[in-house]
Amino acid sequence: MPYYKNAAGKLYFLDDAKFVGALPTDCVPITDVAAAEILSAQSAAGAAAAALLPNQNGFADALKVAMGGIVGSNALAKAYPLFYPALQEGIWSDVQSLIIDAHTSGLLSDSVYVEFAALARQYNIPVVLP
Numbered sequence: 001m002p003y004y005k006n007a008a009g010k011l012y013f014l015d016d017a018k019f020v021g022a023l024p025t026d027c028v029p030i031t032d033v034a035a036a037e038i039l040s041a042q043s044a045a046g047a048a049a050a051a052l053l054p055n056q057n058g059f060a061d062a063l064k065v066a067m068g069g070i071v072g073s074n075a076l077a078k079a080y081p082l083f084y085p086a087l088q089e090g091i092w093s094d095v096q097s098l099i100i101d102a103h104t105s106g107l108l109s110d111s112v113y114v115e116f117a118a119l120a121r122q123y124n125i126p127v128v129l130p
Contacts, residue, residue: 003035004028011038072099072112079107096127103129 004012004020004027012023013035030038076083076098086094103113117129 003030003032005030005034005038009038011035072102072108072116075107075112076102092126095125096129099127099129 002014002017004014004023006012006024006028007026012027014020014023073083073087079102080098082094083098086098099108099113099116102108103110108116113129119125120127120129
C-alpha cells in the first residue's frame, strides 16, 4: 500500500516504503480503494470550486456566505467548545441550539446569523434558524 492518510485526511503517496519515516507521525496506511475515494472527493471539490470563478455571477455572494460561516464558527467554537463535536457528529439539534443561543446572547451578529441560515438552506442542513 503506497498510500497513507493523516488525521486531517490529507493523502500521501510513497513509491518506496523505505521513506515512510518521512511522513508526518499521524499517518496511517490506507488501501488503494480508500485512496481512490479520497482522490475522487478531492477532484469533485476542486471542480466545484473551479466552477465559481471570481469573475462569475454569484462569486461575491458565495464568498460572503463562506466568510460569515467561518467567522461565526470560530466565535461559536470559542464560546461553546462542544460546537465542532456536535457539528462533526451531525447532532443537529445541538448545533441549532448553540447557534440560536449565540445569536440571542449577542455573540453572533444578525448578519452572521443570517449567513448561517443561508448555509443551512444551501447545504440542506437540518437546522431551523428563525
